[in-house]
Amino acid sequence: MKEYILLIDTVDAKGLVYNISKVLFANNLNIEQNAEYVDNDSNKFFMRSVISGDVNPNMLLKELKEVLPENSTIKLNKKTKKEIVILATKESHVLGDLLIRYIDGELDANIKAVIANHEYLRDLVEKFNIPFHCVSAENMEREAHEDLVIEQIKEYNPELIVLAKYMRILTPKFIKEFPQQVLNIHHSFLPAFIGANPYKQAHHRGVKIIGATAHYVTDDLDEGPIIAQDVVRVDHTFSWQDMRRAGRNVEKVVLSNALQLLLEDKVFVFGNKTVIL
């Protein structure tokens, strides 16, 4: 029996759960998992259900549309591995972590390709029999280079694009091409230490905790909806290199946790925030 993930994002209204569950019940579907959240401030309703049964997806979507408020977002995703493309630059800690999970079978995704703006990571990626494309940015305008990257990504038509320490700033055009599809790990505990050399900044400020933030990329650099965060303790004996080492451990774990949530369709974007169901 096939499994689907039903995702509903709409305004809250009396009888919403009743109306949705009536449709599911009438279609003789099993609800394997179900989670809802109402945001009372904004009167928004979010639902994620894992359902199984003999479904005619189009019919079901049509029936749900009829009982839901206008402008509701309704998705019915087959429960399968998503296809992803990874962008990177030179650092291998996040990428390497994804590769190890991949061959482990622990990543619910197919890595279609790794695209980088340097050659450094080719050896590592090709060890794992994954296509590697270097799209050099040397002597190019930002926009022209980005166009090449977009073109390369589109060849693989991925559902998600994972920035695994991709150190280039994306333009609004990129975001427009792949809306709500781009996951980034920020080398810092947002909203602090935005910008270059965050570990030097943190070291200079004498912080006792550093962290990492995984977030959707939006037009507003480093300001997209936060999906996952974590921290690690440091102290005065840490050089900034030690802080970077500690921070990298957090980065790779936070990115992988956030990616897992996306692969399971558990993340709703809501204003500049996320609801995780």
Next chain:
Amino acid sequence: MKEYILLIDTVDAKGLVYNISKVLFANNLNIEQNAEYVDNDSNKFFMRSVISGDVNPNMLLKELKEVLPENSTIKLNKKTKKEIVILATKESHVLGDLLIRYIDGELDANIKAVIANHEYLRDLVEKFNIPFHCVSAENMEREAHEDLVIEQIKEYNPELIVLAKYMRILTPKFIKEFPQQVLNIHHSFLPAFIGANPYKQAHHRGVKIIGATAHYVTDDLDEGPIIAQDVVRVDHTFSWQDMRRAGRNVEKVVLSNALQLLLEDKVFVFGNKTVIL
């Protein structure tokens, strides 16, 4: 408009959400918050809803009973402050924390009384104009002393009994008198270091992390369902007294977090585990 908390604990079945939401919809109730969880291993269904509207509680319970499987547990609690009694011995860190929250208005509870087996804490408690009863255990059998404590508690008919470092072992009789009403904070990170002097044990073992566990008290000492846990880092420079100091911070925060969950009716007991909705 009155608010109620509806709690349902039953076996999972097709159409459950549909049937429940039909009843709520038919009664014209607003669902302010809603959370469900299905445990697939055991086929159990849990639901917590905050509802508002003109309710006839008995009628509603009757209607819900009709659409739910036999032996379902259905509760409809008015959303009010619960009444609690605190048991203590000599240590004041957990008790003091509850008292400060209480006068702060941060505790959604009325503290009816504090009962202790020593006089030490009388001064502190009476500063806050809360009745204090010392039920000394000196020269008494465990059962006889406990009977006096039970009697004293019953005068206040509390919904919850909070063991704020009450250092005496409770007999099954006590648990039977107050089933699923007794919250304890364990001076350790269960299931490790059960027993006396946990901080000396932890120090001797050279652990790098210590913690605390808030749990329901059951017949099986220190083995009741866990509600909340937290930890704190320690190192070789910590004497066992330093570990105790660090541990006490964790104890009071974990106990207060767990109590908050109970006061909001968010905890379902399920086998020897809890589901927090």
Next chain:
Amino acid sequence: MKEYILLIDTVDAKGLVYNISKVLFANNLNIEQNAEYVDNDSNKFFMRSVISGDVNPNMLLKELKEVLPENSTIKLNKKTKKEIVILATKESHVLGDLLIRYIDGELDANIKAVIANHEYLRDLVEKFNIPFHCVSAENMEREAHEDLVIEQIKEYNPELIVLAKYMRILTPKFIKEFPQQVLNIHHSFLPAFIGANPYKQAHHRGVKIIGATAHYVTDDLDEGPIIAQDVVRVDHTFSWQDMRRAGRNVEKVVLSNALQLLLEDKVFVFGNKTVIL
């Protein structure tokens, strides 16, 4: 036998440890605890020793001065309880926590007085038989009010001033009066969310972690050397009030941990950072 805490802060130089230990050895002193740290970037040397024996403090300081580089900072503090004054406004969670620790004997300090700019906390403080002074700021210029507060503090001549959620901005004059004596708990995880309503800011940003920072107060608001930090996890189900509740737990624990470090003379200020020995 008396115990002293020896604190040395100087430029690093070859033979430093040798020269210091020679003096201590020649004076027949026991070294109960010893910790040193060399910051290689800045070539600074820090040492904290707990020593016991028959000491003539002035003689010892003189002998140490002779073997140390010019402009070294050398302190020899008797190991006793420090005297502190607490400043507060209306919130009681941090103050209350200090009071409970105080009567517990867990705070290595004598609380000489609590000074507030409102009357709200008088009842709580006087329960503990501690002098409470309300220095109202109503209808006063900032400087004039602060002068009154400074005057009131000086009556007690405290070694440390603890801002337990004192919600007024201090002027450089205040800092000049009490250099490196003022400890603050920042209602946020610095350097993020500086300013008013940090929990609303954090809620609006949709963060998954909130924290608190204890730091020395300097002229540069909220930018003084960080002494301790901690965090707690939150999620989309947290209202900003829930975040505040969670944040308050962190605030009081972080402040109390930082204060403990100060009371044990374990904190060296170093540029805008701290070294904790």
Next chain:
Amino acid sequence: MKEYILLIDTVDAKGLVYNISKVLFANNLNIEQNAEYVDNDSNKFFMRSVISGDVNPNMLLKELKEVLPENSTIKLNKKTKKEIVILATKESHVLGDLLIRYIDGELDANIKAVIANHEYLRDLVEKFNIPFHCVSAENMEREAHEDLVIEQIKEYNPELIVLAKYMRILTPKFIKEFPQQVLNIHHSFLPAFIGANPYKQAHHRGVKIIGATAHYVTDDLDEGPIIAQDVVRVDHTFSWQDMRRAGRNVEKVVLSNALQLLLEDKVFVFGNKTVIL
């Protein structure tokens, strides 16, 4: 100029630091880093110094021996990359993490070989051009198999042996062959959930936190000195497989942090505990 790490482990005595620093000063050595710890309970003294200069190691050791108490342990290690051998079975998360760090240049070690009791990990290891040896245990007595493993390890004469999820119990003979050289990551938060299937145990117990413990291996299974620990939060929605996934993240980070401490000679064993300097 060569750098050395000087490690001293002895009984505490008056003048110890003076005597040691006198020798270092007389030899005209620079002290790059220095850390000491005195355990007052046991009267033990530990020191770790990074020193540089023109050293005759044997002379220096001789001079230090003369001024230190009898039976002192004094080591002078050249500051170089240590050689390690990794033992594994089938799981790749810890091993993979080490391999990625290795090619990153982030691991201060040379991985001489990976030895496993199954063939599963050969492909992964050989991608990184590291010798892989499968020493199958099939149809063999524990002792006979272990003898083969010991023999294979000895060919590489490593300074450290890292058990990266090596799922076989070691006999006292193994420990005797490689005393204080074997690092293990325990799939649990010791001392809880010792034994098989810790994540099932943790899931069954309904814990809210799981963790991992890196420790030296001693004769007493899972009871060796703890080097590093960490935890991660879980809740009722985690299946035991989810707990395992979360736990694996902790395992690999804790193991790598502990290994880093060993590679920098920062760990002293002391009874069944560790001092980290």
